Amino acid sequence: MRKRLIVSAASALSLLLAVPASATDFRPGADGVGDPYYPTFGNGGYSVSHYDIRLKYQPATDELEGTTTILATATQDLSRFNLDFVLNVSEVLVNGRPATFATSGDQELEITPARPLAKGSQATVVVRYKDVPSTVERYDGYTAWRRTPDGAVAAGEPVSAGWWFPSNDHPSDKATFDVSVQVPNGTQVISNGVLTGTSSQAGWTRYSWRENKPQATYLTTLAIGKFDITQDTTVGGIPVYNAYSKDLGDNAAAARASVERTGELVDWLSGYFGEYPFSSVGGYVPNIDSGGALETQTRVRYGPGAFSDGSNTSVVVHELAHQWYGDSVSLNRWSDIWLNEGFAEYTQFLWSEHENEGTAQELVDYLYAARPASDPFWSVKPGDPGADHQFAAAVYYRGAMAIQALRNAVGDEKFFRILKGWPTERRYGNGTIQDFQAYAEKVSGQKLGDLLNTWLFTPGKPAVGPVAPGAAVAAPLVAGQAQAQLPTEPKSWKKIQEATAVHESRR
Structure with a gap:
């Protein structure tokens, strides 16, 4: 027994000596970017280049099941890093290997990879999760996920991403996005960028959206429900996608009279701000009890209350101006x-x-x-x-x-x-x-x-x-x-x- 212990100790010493001195530099990434208003928003130690978000949603129960794949680069030697997320996680993989994870604070998902990440190395992070987002509240009762009579809407500022995908949730770290969502037949999905395809199988339909320009996480949006959708192009050839809930009541006509001017207004704004920076533009008006509007990139969210006093082109101008001032920059x-x-x-x-x-x-x-x-x-x-x-x-x-x-x-x-x-x-x-x-x-x-x-x-x-x-x-x-x-x-x-x-x- 004594001989075995001596051998084990020698082996351990050998392994210790074999580790490069630089390994001592591996340390956890910060749990926030240090924003003066929201110090714990975002995370340190890495930057994200792309999010691939693949979801399945059942409006009847508000159950959301998802797998998000994140492509990131370590900006320091990382022993551990955080993502911002509030839903229940079942598994995390880093570079194909199971990682341990824990939660802390309002929205910290702490991930320890099986192998630490060297500065400059690429990381592929896969997070699997399942939850009922509308039941999850943070920040003294806040939720960015709002159920509607036929689906749900995710949009909010300064935070909203954490209720449907894990992220580095701060506008200083922008990335491109693929969002693919499966919903029951007859239900539609609206998100940012361009609709790249739909497919149906066994009573479900999948909608796939792509935003190929850098986008802040809070500017990413998701709307699920039954919509009337219009499609056109601006004079300059930019695709315009607009969507209206089928149950907007008295606000429906005023909403259309405002939002359908999107293409015209983008052409007008281009004269002041230069070429429109994205591959599509538009807006959606969901059936929610709100008059709020948010400049979600390429696909503005308008609350029906914005049009309760008639058409409101001024708010459309405001949100479209943000596509340059706030979204692109x-x-x-x-x-x-x-x-x-x-x-x-x-x-x-x-x-x-x-x-x-x-x-x-x-x-x-x-x-x-x-x-x-x-x-x-x-x-x-x-x-x-x-x-x-x-x-x-x-x-x-x-x-x-x-x-x-x-x-x-x-x-x-x-x-x-x-x-x-x-x-x-x-x-x-x-x-x-x-x-x-x-x-x-x-x-x-x-x-x-x-x-x-x-x-x-x-x-x-x-x-x-x-x-x-x-x-x-x-x-x-x-x-x-x-x-x-x-x-x-x-x-x-x-x-x-x-x-x-x-x-x-x-x-």
Whole structure:
């Protein structure tokens, strides 16, 4: 026995000495990317290039069964890594070998591969799961999975992916997607990108969708139900897929009158932002009790309530503008939300100009005058609003005022070069407000720090509104001062208000 123990100890020492010194560098990846608003969102230690999501869904029971295959690259020597996911997992494989896994926190799936992953190595991760998503709540009662009378919808910001596929759930790590879902015959599936095929077998139909351009996880969407689907192309030849629940009631006609203008609006927006960045475009209106809208990539989710007061082209303009500002060029951290919402809001002002219902300058003059300095509206910093105010009205309205102030400061010729150049230069990537400032300064040849700091990062009503060059400057209202006579309300204002309220309520 003693001899056997000595031999075993010697063997163990031999194995230890045989391990390269670099093996000591293997360590767990972080359980978050360190986003200042949501520190545990996303994960460290790897980046994802592709998700292959294969699902089977039964609307009658809300049971979802899936296998997601993730193609990733280790960015450090990894002994363990996390995925963001909330459903019940039955098996995980890493490079074809069973891996151990555990859960922690709100949505951490901790995976220990049988063999550690060296920095720069490729990893294929397979996760099998089965659950009833609508019963799973996180973050004090939140769920991104919503049942409908005939199916379900998954869409939400800043998180939604975890209720139907495991991921590195942060917009700083974008990937391409294949989404294939099997549902009972008579039920349809809507997702991002292009429908690559359907197949039927034994009472079930499978729909396969592909998004071949980089996409943030929160911009991935899934809608299952019974839809009326329209297909067309833009003048430029981009496929347009729109889908409407068969039971939208009184909102059905207004929804179609708005969303069916998608192709026309993409062509119009291309004049401001450059070539449309994706292989398809469209939207869907599911039968959910919501007026919220979300710029899910290539396939916008519109709540029926967005059209309860009639057609609402302004909200379609807003969501389509996001395909450039927010989807193709994504924020690098959630505190940079102005890069998404300020520019999408301002695009509604440009649409108002196009429709002769009020210029962008008239709209910002009205907005500036309508809010006295004592209004809490001015306490929110659009450039860093905080997680609790990420979708506050100031991010949209004051954010759009900041853009008009920029336009007036640099002049129309340079402003529209900036507006088109930013999504062209950063196409399919990410950016920060500081990156945008540097780009705008390069194009304009002007220092813009004081202007952007005043409008985006300084609480309180700016002393001077974003007035046009040569225009008379009205003294700003101060706390306790009576409201002065407002400028004439632009014709487009009510629809812009409706569209912004819709977008604010999209989570």
